[in-house]
Amino acid sequence: MREIVVTGGGTGIGAAVAAAFAAHGDRVTITGRREQVLKETAGRLGVSHVAFNAANPVAVGEALERLPDRVDVLVNNAGGNTNLDRAPDGDDLMDVAESWWANLNANLMSAVLVTSALTPRLADGGRIVTIGSIAARGTGSGSYGAAKAAVEAWTADLAAELGPRGVTANVVSPGLVVDTEFFRGRLTEEGVRRRVESTRNGRPGAPDDVAATVRFLASPEARHITGQVVHVNGGAYLGR
Numbered sequence: 001m002r003e004i005v006v007t008g009g010g011t012g013i014g015a016a017v018a019a020a021f022a023a024h025g026d027r028v029t030i031t032g033r034r035e036q037v038l039k040e041t042a043g044r045l046g047v048s049h050v051a052f053n054a055a056n057p058v059a060v061g062e063a064l065e066r067l068p069d070r071v072d073v074l075v076n077n078a079g080g081n082t083n084l085d086r087a088p089d090g091d092d093l094m095d096v097a098e099s100w101w102a103n104l105n106a107n108l109m110s111a112v113l114v115t116s117a118l119t120p121r122l123a124d125g126g127r128i129v130t131i132g133s134i135a136a137r138g139t140g141s142g143s144y145g146a147a148k149a150a151v152e153a154w155t156a157d158l159a160a161e162l163g164p165r166g167v168t169a170n171v172v173s174p175g176l177v178v179d180t181e182f183f184r185g186r187l188t189e190e191g192v193r194r195r196v197e198s199t200r201n202g203r204p205g206a207p208d209d210v211a212a213t214v215r216f217l218a219s220p221e222a223r224h225i226t227g228q229v230v231h232v233n234g235g236a237y238l239g240r
């Protein structure tokens with residue numbers, strides 16, 4: 001039975017990824033900061049959960065003893081645009097630094113730290129899939145887009161480092177995905193309409209769209225796909 005770890009698996013895309021692996025007979029562990037949210041999702045899906053802050057090196061180190069001894073697939077999904085939880089930056093350089101650190105920590109450092117901690121436990125032929133964002137290629141997303149772009153650059157190195165062990169490392173980069181906590185309930189109908197208008201298939205993404213792509217990249221058949229960014233966005237950005 002494969003061992004799958006999904007960070008940020010308590011809600012949204014991560015919960016759909018966890019559900020997809022669990023439905024196909026894999027053993028899944030979901031992580032996140034909110035114990036109660038994780039407990040509810042884990043109970044519903046029949047998976048395990050471990051609560052810790054993926055962006056805090058001490059917390060990641062302490063969580064190791066509760067994480068599986070062998071990992072076949074690591075899905076670095078934890079993240080989000082931390083600016084949605086903050087007042088806009090003023091002129092104070094400390095505010096600017098803190099808002100950038102928050103997005104870099106949530107989206108880049110969380111993936112780097114969990115991957116570094118679990119790499120010694122990764123099975124040969126294992127898989128690392130990190131959730132990026134269309135924001136890495138678009139405009140107007142500031143520190144969030146920059147953090148997701150850094151995830152792409154880091155993944156290219158990771159693929160080279162772990163390739164000799166048959167481990168692949170890829171980014172799945174979604175466009176708008178509804179039915180998640182990403183927008184903190186503040187995305188307006190107009191906001192959805194504008195984003196859907198930029199797609200070629202006229203629909204928003206669903207968590208299951210992303211989960212299906214992650215499962216494919218984690219499959220044995222995807223063994224020669226590594227160091228790539230796979231765009232799941234209805235054609236809103238063409239990654240050719």
Ligand SMILES: NC(=O)c1ccc[n+]([C@@H]2O[C@H](COP(=O)([O-])OP(=O)(O)OC[C@H]3O[C@@H](n4cnc5c(N)ncnc54)[C@H](OP(=O)(O)O)[C@@H]3O)[C@@H](O)[C@H]2O)c1
Nearest residue numbers: 008011012013032033034054078079080133177180181182
């Ligand atoms: N929804 C979209 O339109 C969209 C588009 C492109 C990319 N994405 C990306 O998709 C991923 C999943 O987001 P989502 O849309 O499913 O939103 P979501 O429902 O807010 O899920 C994000 C999850 O990450 C966890 N998380 C955040 N920071 C964490 C940390 N420091 N340590 C541990 N867990 C952390 C959250 O749980 P806790 O708060 O309990 O920690 C939450 O369960 C994110 O990387 C996001 O950037 C989303």
